[in-house]
Amino acid sequence: MEPLRSFDDLTIGQELTFGEVVLTREAILDFGHKWDPQYFHTDEEAAKQSVYGGLIASGLHTQCACFQAIMRTGFYERTSIGGVGMDVRWLAPVFPDDHIRVTGKVQELIPSRSRTDRGVVKTLYTGTRAQDGQVVIDMLITHFLRR
């Protein structure tokens, strides 16, 4: 993926693809113990009694992994100044070894009035399970990019 050169090179409705992420059982347990110690993220046996019927990834884990998939492409490495906010929706549980495809669609482009060297972009990123097409996560990210 070629790095984006400027905020001005994005267009509303533009679609972006960022490859796939897979959360292994070990990664799910590790993340759960570290950041989200709820039994359905940390204990495979106990998780069988949960409403999910088994171990699932922390929603924060899915969020971090999809974000990492975006950043590792280098697409934003020349332009990113930093994030303002993120509205995350967890739409379905993520199980070990699910393959999640990460895509994005540019929603809004707002040039800064006070700082002519930057603009705000709102992009809706989506994580879709490859096996069945189920959307598992949506993330509407608002961030500053250089012009």
Place this chain on the structure above:
Amino acid sequence: MEPLRSFDDLTIGQELTFGEVVLTREAILDFGHKWDPQYFHTDEEAAKQSVYGGLIASGLHTQCACFQAIMRTGFYERTSIGGVGMDVRWLAPVFPDDHIRVTGKVQELIPSRSRTDRGVVKTLYTGTRAQDGQVVIDMLITHFLRR
């Protein structure tokens, strides 16, 4: 902190306190390399040239650490069924060794119509830097709790 016994024991406007989190330089670099490889989270020297003037924590890191501070108290361990969504705002950069106080305020309580054993709660969690009272993060979390 005594674990919450039921969704019905929460009240709108109720204030919650969850102690403090501190993100060390090492933790910031480790998280940045793993989940958010932008230079102002991964390279102390390069970060000095960024708009922040130095290394700052990934917003995802602040989010995960504040969430972990909430969960480690065990307050939700009897009632939590899982999260629906989270609206995060990063209001100020977090620097190494900042002490962040984590509090919450219950915003909405919506008993489920279809499932009488649960309800949806929306709580606004806030991370405030102890040194100067600067709010660094807001997280409006929507989650299901047992009744």
